[in-house]
Amino acid sequence: MHALAPDLGALHRRVLDWYAGASRxxxxxxxxxxxxxxxxxxxxxxxxxxxxxxxxxxxxxxxxxxxxxxxxxxxxxxxxxxxxxxxxxxxxxxxxxxxxxxxxxxxxxxxxxxxxxxxxxxxxxxxxxxxxxxxDAPVPVVDTNVRRVLVRLLDGEAQAAPALTRHERDLALAALPVADADAVTWGVAAMELGALVCTARTPRCEECPVEDLCAWRAAGSPPYAGPVKRTQRWEGTDRQARGALMAVLREAPGPVPAERLALAWPQEAQRDRCLHSLVVDGLVEPLDGDRYRLPA
Incomplete structure (x- = not known):
């Protein structure tokens, strides 16, 4: 791990100034x-x-x-x-x-x-x-974008860990500006920098207001060598099946018969499993006559 950037004050000023003009x-x-x-x-x-x-x-x-x-x-x-x-x-x-x-x-x-x-x-x-x-509480706000920005700027790493670590929490606290007003804006400014410039796959480093202060750029932008977060497929998953069933129930003016749900997701075993999980989650209510509705 690299030490914190030697001039956090300059980093804060530049990112906050950038956010004032570039925020969505x-x-x-x-x-x-x-x-x-x-x-x-x-x-x-x-x-x-x-x-x-x-x-x-x-x-x-x-x-x-x-x-x-x-x-x-x-x-x-x-x-x-x-x-x-x-x-x-x-x-x-x-x-x-x-x-x-x-x-x-x-x-x-x-x-x-x-x-x-x-x-x-x-x-x-x-x-x-x-x-x-x-x-306006001066507390660290650490989402995926902020984590990536901080580990690149201050640790010289290409990506944050798959899940939030204690080190990243400590890093966010250490990087918080001293002045309360700056600390309040810093969270959303760092978040916006990660969303618009310091992106995960194709960072636009030439547009970054703190490129010359970035430990990752100083190290030559080395590739990520840590554990990889598994990406979830969508096609054919229970998530897709649940979404299809929920879409029918949302659009219906009243209870929906089971036959209508079968048209939305033909695979019977998966449909039954997902419908049961929606009932358990409180998102769907079963009714007499093999009908279903959103919770009353």
């Missing part, structure tokens, strides 16, 4: 976005391109502008409104989190990482992101 105009970054809007954006953006998130995010805020409004909705309506964002259990966890906010926090999004982590479906990253972006 995402709707949840607009002034006046509520902590609830920030929470929605963070949960919806997990493993989902922001271009797909933006219209659904707007629709949710128009329909359910507060945690109390979301808590009063039915789980089925919430899952249906989730659309094709993927991983629909996130919709149920958001609904459960809204109920918890009404019960424990007077209908408000809590402000500390500890309180946020206690909400259903909220992990370390989301808790830190909401505390930082919604409440």
């Amino acid at each position: 105009p995402l709707p949840w970054r607009e002034p006046g976005t509520t902590p609830y809007g920030v929470l929605l954006s963070e949960v919806m953006s997990q493993q989902t391109p922001v271009a797909r998130v933006a219209p659904i995010w707007r629709e949710w805020l128009e329909r359910w502008p507060t945690p109390a409004a979301l808590a009063a909705a039915s789980p089925g309506d919430v899952v249906r409104a989730w659309g094709r964002l993927g991983y629909p259990r996130r919709a149920l966890r958001l609904h459960e989190a809204a109920i918890a906010m009404v019960q424990r926090h007077g209908g408000e999004v809590p402000s500390t990482p500890e309180e946020l982590r206690a909400l259903p479906g909220v992990g370390d990253y989301t808790a830190s992101a909401v505390a930082c972006f919604a409440y």
Whole structure:
């Protein structure tokens, strides 16, 4: 491992200046976005391109502008409104989190990482992101993009580890600017640098505002030599089957007979297995007469 860059101050200034001029105009970054809007954006953006998130995010805020409004909705309506964002259990966890906010926090999004982590479906990253972006808490926000940026800049490694490590947590804390205002912006600025310039496969180093401070570039941009994260195929998987079944149920105005679901996914054994898993996850309710619906 390489030591931290000798001039973190210069690194911070350049990245923050770059972000001020190059950041994407995402709707949840607009002034006046509520902590609830920030929470929605963070949960919806997990493993989902922001271009797909933006219209659904707007629709949710128009329909359910507060945690109390979301808590009063039915789980089925919430899952249906989730659309094709993927991983629909996130919709149920958001609904459960809204109920918890009404019960424990007077209908408000809590402000500390500890309180946020206690909400259903909220992990370390989301808790830190909401505390930082919604409440200006000077805490490290470490997603995949930030991890890659930091290990390249400060460790000279091509990629981060397959899963978040203690070293990477320590690195993010050590790289945090001292001034609170800079620390708050640093998380989203480093994230944006990783999303737009310091990308995983084809980094645009010639466009990077801190290329000359990058330990990885100084080392000659060596290839990644660590453990490889397994990539998941899609075609024919249970994930694809579950998505096909959920699409039918979302689009139907009422209960769906089993025969209709059979048309959506003909492989009987896999279909039955996936349908059972959707019921166990609380995403689907079985009814009499071999019919199914989204949760009431």
